[in-house]
Amino acid sequence: MTSAPAAPTARDRRPERWLAACALLYGLTHHIGFGLAGLGTVGDTRWADWVDILVPYTVLLTAAAALHTAKADGRSQALYLIGVITYVEGHGIHLAANSVGNDTPGIAVVHLWDEVVGHYVWYAGTALVFAALARTFARRPARPPLHTLVPALAVALTWTTNSLEGGTAAMGLIIAAFFTAWGLRTRHHLGRALIPAFAPALIALTAYGIWHRGFPQPTDLGWL
Numbered sequence: 001m002t003s004a005p006a007a008p009t010a011r012d013r014r015p016e017r018w019l020a021a022c023a024l025l026y027g028l029t030h031h032i033g034f035g036l037a038g039l040g041t042v043g044d045t046r047w048a049d050w051v052d053i054l055v056p057y058t059v060l061l062t063a064a065a066a067l068h069t070a071k072a073d074g075r076s077q078a079l080y081l082i083g084v085i086t087y088v089e090g091h092g093i094h095l096a097a098n099s100v101g102n103d104t105p106g107i108a109v110v111h112l113w114d115e116v117v118g119h120y121v122w123y124a125g126t127a128l129v130f131a132a133l134a135r136t137f138a139r140r141p142a143r144p145p146l147h148t149l150v151p152a153l154a155v156a157l158t159w160t161t162n163s164l165e166g167g168t169a170a171m172g173l174i175i176a177a178f179f180t181a182w183g184l185r186t187r188h189h190l191g192r193a194l195i196p197a198f199a200p201a202l203i204a205l206t207a208y209g210i211w212h213r214g215f216p217q218p219t220d221l222g223w224l
Helices: 015-030 047-053 056-068 075-103 110-137 145-165 171-186 192-212
Strands: none
Touching: 015 056, 015 110, 015 145, 015 171, 047 056, 056 075, 056 110, 075 110, 110 145, 110 171, 110 192, 145 192, 171 192
């Protein structure tokens, strides 16, 4: 007679806890510019810009902890490293150009580095970090849906708003479709969390694009 499998220990659950923390912090910190806009300015800069410096630390360190505790293989670590470099470079470009633009609006080159180059590089880096996490976690045993739903929906909301307001909707839609397909392929494992994390973004971006016959930023429509 075989004995029942032992219940997972707190140590066994550490990778999933770090993964959930990364998802929730991604959802929180990637809305700093909007959420903290009401704090006002300090000198020629905004308080939100200073807090924004912490964003890479919160997202990337929790992702690193998730990969480390899950014993990610060399390929996932290499993918994460490329993603980190891309993420940090894009975020830095965005933060610096955005801060200058807030102080002196209307400069074309600032718009280029903030709204175009910065956002595309930053969000491409985000996708690479997510790919490293998905590659490591997608085949792990599935957690109960309620344990992954809130962090997954935080990712979905943030990926959607960042893609629209960041002017990267086309790229965001393609990446959302890719991760949704990955989630469907691994739906019998933890990879199924990719479905609520990216399928809502895929649907929302598609519907938005059809509705507006393009992807105008919500602020241009007076929504924010």
